[in-house]
Amino acid sequence: MCGRFTLMATWEEVVAYMSLLEVEPFPPRYNIAPTQPILLVMADEPREPGSNLPDRKAVLVRWGLIPAWAKDPKSLPLLINARSETAAERNTFKAAMRHRRALVPASGFFEWKKVGNRKQPFFLRPKGGGLVAFAGLMETYLDPNGSEIDTGAILTTNASPDIADIHDRMPVVVKPEDFSRWLDCRSNEPKDVADILQPPEQGMFEAIAISDLVNKVANTGPEILRPAALQDSPAKPTKPDTKPTEGAQLSLL
Structure with missing residues (x-):
């Protein structure tokens, strides 16, 4: 699964990528x-013939999809x-998958692995850093x-073999090509893009053991990514904070 992720790139880098x-x-x-706001990229209205303007738009949505029929x-x-x-095929997601x-856009995601009597958090990022794009639904x-209320979810797949020992699921990564x-819902039905929904190639991500600071949603600074080996002293083990943060405004600020 993917229950926490990062977007550390500048807005200019996101626009370019x-x-x-x-x-x-x-x-x-x-x-x-x-339940916090996340950035989604979707297909925009087609441009005039000959236009070189991008036909994609960025929208803010609540992370946690609510089906229209709910x-x-x-x-x-x-x-x-x-x-x-x-x-x-699922009634909850099939309309979004089709339309x-x-x-x-993301810079990486977090997973937790049981080590002894505690859960060790890991930051999984593209090897060497940079941006990736997870497959999403709106x-x-x-x-x-x-x-x-605009809402969204992240599609998951089986983890690549090199990180499967941390967690058996991971976000679907869509290649730039x-x-x-993937975004063209006018021409492509779900069956036409099913080949995209595969685990990434082995070695695409690197796993970095980090401190327990990431477990609390209130911790939002870069210190949460500090490698665990660089901690001055081990923190008391804590469970990841999964309480919803309802009430967050749709702003990335």
Whole structure:
């Protein structure tokens, strides 16, 4: 699964990597948690013939998809992930898989591995750093009082063999050459992009053991990425904080 991730790139780097026209400037985010706003990239309206402007747009959504048909979102589990193998058939995700596929720019993600009597957090990032794009889904929910809530989830797949000992699942990574095909919901049905939903090649990610600071959502600075071996003294083991952070405004600031 993917329950926490980072976006440390500058907005200019995101614009360049995702071929966007523009993105509102935002600071680095080191500990993005469920129900917080996340940046999604989606297909925009087609440009005029001959235009060289990007046909992708950036939107902010709540991380935790709410199906359009939901009557009481509080009765549903927090849908931050969708299994790529079944998303096209599940009633919860199939409409988004057909009509609202997205990309989630990220600098890496976190997983926890049981080591002895504690869970050791790891930061999994592209080898050498840089940006990746996770496969995502977007859904707009109309609540009973008439307000619209844009929501999203990250698609997951089997972990690549070199990191499977940390966790058996990981986000689907979409290669830049597949961005347009994945986002094109007009021409491509889910079956046409199923080949994209595969584990990344072995060696694409490196796993770095980090401190327990990442376990608390309130810790949002770069110190959470400090390698565990560089800690002055081991912190008392704590469980990852998975409490929703409802009420967060849709702002990356």
